[in-house]
Amino acid sequence: MRTEGLIFADDGLMRDLEGDQAVQQVANVAHLPGIVGPAIAMPDIHWGYGFPIGGVAAFDEQEGVVSPGGVGYDINCGVRLLATPLAIQDVRPRLAPLMDALYATIPSGVGSSRSDVRLGRPDLDRVLRDGARWAVTHEYGTAGDLDAIEANGALPDADPSCVSERAKERGKGQLGTVGSGNHFVEVGYVAERFDDGAADRLGLGPGTVTIFIHSGSRGLGYQVCDDSLDTMLQAAAKYGIALPDKQLCCAPLGSPEAKRYWGAMNAAANYAFANRQLMAHYARRAIAKIFGEDAAGRTRLVYDVCHNIAKYETHDVGGGGRARRLCVHRKGATRAFPPGHPELAPQFRDLGQPVLIPGDMGRYSYVLLGTEGAFKETFGSSCHGAGRRLSRHKAKQLARTRNIPQELEHQGILIRAATRATVDEEMPEAYKDVARVVDVVHAAGIGKKVAQLKPVGVVKG
Amino acid sequence: MGDSPVGALAERPIEPRGADAAERLVHFLGEVLYLYDTERFVPARAGTAGVLGEPFDPTRHTGVREVKAVTHHGAEVRKEADELVATVVFDV
Numbered sequence: 001m002r003t004e005g006l007i008f009a010d011d012g013l014m015r016d017l018e019g020d021q022a023v024q025q026v027a028n029v030a031h032l033p034g035i036v037g038p039a040i041a042m043p044d045i046h047w048g049y050g051f052p053i054g055g056v057a058a059f060d061e062q063e064g065v066v067s068p069g070g071v072g073y074d075i076n077c078g079v080r081l082l083a084t085p086l087a088i089q090d091v092r093p094r095l096a097p098l099m100d101a102l103y104a105t106i107p108s109g110v111g112s113s114r115s116d117v118r119l120g121r122p123d124l125d126r127v128l129r130d131g132a133r134w135a136v137t138h139e140y141g142t143a144g145d146l147d148a149i150e151a152n153g154a155l156p157d158a159d160p161s162c163v164s165e166r167a168k169e170r171g172k173g174q175l176g177t178v179g180s181g182n183h184f185v186e187v188g189y190v191a192e193r194f195d196d197g198a199a200d201r202l203g204l205g206p207g208t209v210t211i212f213i214h215s216g217s218r219g220l221g222y223q224v225c226d227d228s229l230d231t232m233l234q235a236a237a238k239y240g241i242a243l244p245d246k247q248l249c250c251a252p253l254g255s256p257e258a259k260r261y262w263g264a265m266n267a268a269a270n271y272a273f274a275n276r277q278l279m280a281h282y283a284r285r286a287i288a289k290i291f292g293e294d295a296a297g298r299t300r301l302v303y304d305v306c307h308n309i310a311k312y313e314t315h316d317v318g319g320g321g322r323a324r325r326l327c328v329h330r331k332g333a334t335r336a337f338p339p340g341h342p343e344l345a346p347q348f349r350d351l352g353q354p355v356l357i358p359g360d361m362g363r364y365s366y367v368l369l370g371t372e373g374a375f376k377e378t379f380g381s382s383c384h385g386a387g388r389r390l391s392r393h394k395a396k397q398l399a400r401t402r403n404i405p406q407e408l409e410h411q412g413i414l415i416r417a418a419t420r421a422t423v424d425e426e427m428p429e430a431y432k433d434v435a436r437v438v439d440v441v442h443a444a445g446i447g448k449k450v451a452q453l454k455p456v457g458v459v460k461g
Numbered sequence: 462m463g464d465s466p467v468g469a470l471a472e473r474p475i476e477p478r479g480a481d482a483a484e485r486l487v488h489f490l491g492e493v494l495y496l497y498d499t500e501r502f503v504p505a506r507a508g509t510a511g512v513l514g515e516p517f518d519p520t521r522h523t524g525v526r527e528v529k530a531v532t533h534h535g536a537e538v539r540k541e542a543d544e545l546v547a548t549v550v551f552d553v
Binding site for chain 1: 525526527533534
């Protein structure tokens, strides 16, 4: 190993990790050339393909590598949070029609596509180049939304020509759809506030109704990752990079292989930004249908973050005051920049970057802010969610004698899902308690709690 | 597709590729996934030169779970007694 591994966890989470291959995966990442600082894992750590989920690894721009496994298959899988002007007591009487409207307007589930968004190849290339900006130009949302998206919703290194025809074929019909598995659109409300001032600034008043959207780059991103793996395996051999696990395949930054993946990865990330921008537009349409145009017009974007991405960022390594440009991989981890960071839009500059942490569909989710502590210890990174604790198979077994949608309805949570199987596999007990994950992050100073949101309605694929 | 029956009515050719049986299997399944995602061609079983199946028919087929990727994670083909047993992890 070239460096240490650093896992953020409490005693209970560490005990759960005993014997889990995720820990070995952290150690494997520490073997990669040019790694700067430790191989890091967040408290929602879970085994993944090569890199663990919940992993952060930064590489020197001259000596380091880029690895698709450190980004993830679902490039720019991420989360977006909308805050409506509505209060939960006003929404509850009309919750069922709101959930029906969301389910109707945002396709979810196996093979979902939109008939109202038809992209020819030139349009798709523009989406890949311009991300959320393309969407705003086509009147999905407003220009003000872009300030509240990581990287303003458009990564400049995107190169649509690096994305294969196969990836474009897979992605062209899926823009504006949620997907399935652990992706969702969730209606909730602000249940608890830990920092009143910050919560007010973000539009998260007590009882405010919110909409969480969790989705990524759909089939296009998956194909970009898949396309890159053979090339990266060959590149690792070509450049003499020893891999403790084939799935850590990588290429030196600056090599032709790395540049090609970089262009494609950034393009896929832009697709995901556009995807979430479209879904937010349709969520606002659903609000308009049930609560009127004024409510829709005043539904604001709190923030949109990536949790599967690699970025070039400037960090002061070792506190020596010398800025270094690093390639930071975050897979199942969220950027969490501190107050004062120049990349944050003016409305966030004194607050810090909002960090959105979705939990399971039965309990709660959290909004945090980025901190100086994160910038010093984790290259400005925080956790991304709860992490699974039961396999899908086990969850299905447990659900066999139960009626999960009905159980949730008794708790006041309405489910709209394309298939019962997905709901069963996504049952709340299948996930770790995100409150514990967030408490570790807060206690470690790599994120600051602002508000807790509770779910009242979930659309799942 | 869960329990919904899928007929082996047409064959789509798939070129074998990979250094060993596990890699060839992952490649094969990846091609099957691509055919489903882009043409809605539902696989029934492997054929002699590719995959046998039929176009998706919403009156007979119910998509139960979306396969997002066929991964190389732990991919293995091994002999057990007279049978070949394969392990493949799908990302769902």
